[in-house]
Amino acid sequence: MNKIYDVIIIGGGPSGAACALKSLKLGLDILLIEKDPNSTKLCGGVTPEVTREILKYDIQLDIPKNVMSRPHHLGLYLVSPSGQERSIPNYRLLNLSRDKFDRWMLNNYVNMKGNILLDTYPKNIRILDDYVKLEIVREGIHHEYVAGKYLVAADGVFSWVRRKLYPDTNNNLIPVMQEKIVLDGEVEDYFYMMLLKDSITPIYGYVIPKESYSLIGVGSTREEIGNITKFIDRFKSWATENLDIRLRHILSRRLGYIPYGRPRVTYGKNILFLGDAASLCNPFSGEGIRNGIESGLLAAEAIYQGLSENRYATEIYHEFVKDLTLYIIKMKKIVEKLDNDIKEKFVIKGGF
Numbered sequence: 001m002n003k004i005y006d007v008i009i010i011g012g013g014p015s016g017a018a019c020a021l022k023s024l025k026l027g028l029d030i031l032l033i034e035k036d037p038n039s040t041k042l043c044g045g046v047t048p049e050v051t052r053e054i055l056k057y058d059i060q061l062d063i064p065k066n067v068m069s070r071p072h073h074l075g076l077y078l079v080s081p082s083g084q085e086r087s088i089p090n091y092r093l094l095n096l097s098r099d100k101f102d103r104w105m106l107n108n109y110v111n112m113k114g115n116i117l118l119d120t121y122p123k124n125i126r127i128l129d130d131y132v133k134l135e136i137v138r139e140g141i142h143h144e145y146v147a148g149k150y151l152v153a154a155d156g157v158f159s160w161v162r163r164k165l166y167p168d169t170n171n172n173l174i175p176v177m178q179e180k181i182v183l184d185g186e187v188e189d190y191f192y193m194m195l196l197k198d199s200i201t202p203i204y205g206y207v208i209p210k211e212s213y214s215l216i217g218v219g220s221t222r223e224e225i226g227n228i229t230k231f232i233d234r235f236k237s238w239a240t241e242n243l244d245i246r247l248r249h250i251l252s253r254r255l256g257y258i259p260y261g262r263p264r265v266t267y268g269k270n271i272l273f274l275g276d277a278a279s280l281c282n283p284f285s286g287e288g289i290r291n292g293i294e295s296g297l298l299a300a301e302a303i304y305q306g307l308s309e310n311r312y313a314t315e316i317y318h319e320f321v322k323d324l325t326l327y328i329i330k331m332k333k334i335v336e337k338l339d340n341d342i343k344e345k346f347v348i349k350g351g352f
């Protein structure tokens, strides 16, 4: 190991890929490490229209139609515990095909000749004054050492880096069960977010139309995870009665997790956390794609500034993500005291 990269990024999801692409544009010397580039992510794939603008403005990438699901755009439709319904005017969401979107992001980086090691994961980490040294495992067998002035952890909700450096992290997670389901009947072009009585679902239930199927999901509290199949069944009964649909057959059912811990965006002088690894996903709405991308772009900018101005990028990054961090903390507090009244107000006001 002779070379020291400016930055090593672990994880090539939206956060890590955005950071890698921006770092390349800024002329940084990067290495991206991705454990499983062909994994299928459990996700609704819904993200605000602004995600497109951010990618265009910051890294000059235009999301192509072939990484989107049909319908390409969705409105937001809310239902409250008392049954009040409303669509939010002028609110447009992009309906992404999540796996295709992630691969498209990563391919852009590869096409720009960014350094990448696939089927590779870190095994050990040593933090020195001026750089971080990693022992990595390639293709399950080859052990090597790599080093970077900065290490960026973008390795998702179960972040290896976070667990290694913050072993006290008690993995505060919100379980979400999602089904891919074929429906009879018309689902309109909406992301349906149902904030129903907590006797139906403790947090929310959602329906998202995709090509030839729909996604139906429910979020639960951690304490009630044992009841999550009951919640999704109750939610489906509600949806069958209240939307004009019938459930034909389930293609798959999976359990996933949304981070719910206190955001942790840095460690020491040279480690930065992004997206789910930093707990920067909105615990109320589950929105994590846009936040991950934003944190990735800001981390690249912070590292560039840090190296140019001889300052610690971690300090700069802290400042850059302050508003996002405070917003996530606010949402976490709301989820902690979420009850039917709060849900009702949210729907009536169309936000908090």
Ligand SMILES: Cc1cc2nc3c(=O)[nH]c(=O)nc-3n(C[C@H](O)[C@H](O)[C@H](O)COP(=O)(O)OP(=O)(O)OC[C@H]3O[C@@H](n4cnc5c(N)ncnc54)[C@H](O)[C@@H]3O)c2cc1C
Residues within 6 Å of the ligand: 010, 011, 012, 013, 014, 015, 016, 033, 034, 035, 036, 037, 039, 041, 042, 043, 044, 045, 046, 047, 120, 121, 122, 154, 155, 156, 157, 159, 160, 176, 177, 178, 217, 256, 257, 258, 274, 275, 276, 277, 281, 286, 287, 288, 289, 290, 292
């Ligand atoms: C059921 C469900 C539905 C959701 N729906 C939505 C939605 O509709 N809209 C939305 O915005 N968000 C949604 N989210 C949240 C969203 O999926 C995440 O917030 C988002 O994926 C975070 O991006 P990321 O890049 O930080 O992490 P990830 O997308 O998880 O990417 C992490 C990457 O790191 C790699 N990796 C992991 N460990 C290692 C390792 N040790 N070494 C090397 N590589 C590693 C993984 O293979 C992966 O590619 C949903 C989440 C769930 C659970």
